[in-house]
Amino acid sequence: MSVISDDSVFTSLQQHGPMAVEESINLASPFSRQTQQWVRNLCRNKTNVTKYRALRGQIFEFLGIASFAEIPGLLKKHESQKELSQRACSLLGKMFGFDGTAREIESRVAEYARTADAVITTLNGKILAPYASSIATTNEIEVTNDPVTLLLIMFDDRYHKKARFEARRKLMLMNLAGSIDQRERETKTEEKFLDFLHFLNDYVWSKSLKIGEHDLIYLFSQHAEEDYRCTEVKVLTAAEAKSIQPDKNCKLTLLKRRRFTAGKRDIPIYVSIRKKPPEAKVLKLLRKNEKNPAVAVDDELGLMAVLDSVADIKTFQLHLTRSASQANSFMVLEDISDTLTGNSPYKATNTGSSSQTEMLKFFARLGGMRVEFIIHTNRTWLNYMLQKDVAHDEYEVKRIFDSGVMELLFPKDIFQLNHESIRDDMIRRFRRRIEE
Secondary structure, eight states: OOTTSTTOTTGGGOTTSTTOOOSOOOTTOTTSHHHHHHHHHHTTOHHHHHHHHHHHHHHHHHHTOSSGGGHHHHHHOHHHHHHHHHHHHHHHHHHTTOOOOHHHHHHHHHHHHHHHHHHHHHHHHTTTGGGHHHHOOOHHHHTOOOHHHHHHHTTOTTSOHHHHHHHHHHHHHHHHHHHHHHHHHHHTHHHHHHHHHHHIIIIISOTTSOTTOOEEEEEEEEEOTTTOOEEEEEEEEHHHHTTOOOOTTEEEEEEEEEEEEETTEEEEEEEEEEEOOHHHHHHHHHHTTOSOHHHHOOOSEEEEEEESOHHHHHHHHHHHHHHHHHTTOOOEEEEEEEOSSSSOOOOOOSTTOOTTOOOEEEEEEETTEEEEEEEEEHHHHHHHHHSTTTOHHHHHHHHHHHTSHHHHHSOHHHHOOOHHHHHHHHHHHHHHHHHO
């Protein structure tokens, strides 16, 4: 379900919906022709009427008012906004289950605001980097972390339409950040991530390398001209790589590898371990059209591994199970998807995913943790990074545009963007960078 569809859970932010930000706002004329037309449009969908009433009630309770007619008075009384802000932060702290002093709660709410800003910054920094100036947040909104101030800006006609939309957007993103923070505290994500690292260092990796020590190698790969899939790959030492000058359709890629011991063998493995940051979780909630992190974000902890062969992958899988037993935990593999062996195509369930992706993917449940594992051979990992229509950079562009998130966060009528054109342009840019 697209985040900009009629069934979206983010109706309040849809610029094409009944709650769109208008060119101007006039709270002094509740019976104007414009307002009457707005009411008629809203009443065409009973669900939207219910959503509007719920949102209106939340606004009134948050500001401690009984009608929109009281908002102009609040806009003029700057001294009363501080008291309102303290009350609002207290309400938010209780809603998100955070106990602490008033200062601690205000600091936590400010952290939600920084996460909201980080969502936009993340998109500006990569997927929309060439268009960063077009979507830059208004300074007054970016530096404002107080939810009451942001809410009042939405009703302040001194602010341009774009700024009022950005204030609404920031509040919505802050709400998602708060839900994510609550979920992380409930599930003790930070502690589990540290436990996972300790498990890997104590039981999985070879003791022949110190913690943080790696073997440096290079993958020298050749790629098909038509789609840049990897046709051949060799593992080279750093010394061997110095004499290589890659030709067209060839790549020399550095990997820092660890080792694990199976029997009498030390098997090399490249590993990337991650805990999904809050801004990435917010974006995933948006892509999934979901406000509940417990439903949409099931891959908080993850490990990507790259090995030389499918046989080594099977050995590593067995080694993980035995390592869990040594750590006094039973390990169960769930939601297994294997396109490395056999001819079964990858069943792409996420927007933007390619059915050509080859990998072994599963979730491992052990020691009170549920960790996502994605495992590749050298060849399939290079395809995952470089192949046309498969490369992760392309996938990131497709999923953010095709899910409707880009239109939701940067609506065309406000930011004057052609999303279809930008999507295609960014894919071309990433392809040029990959193949250069």
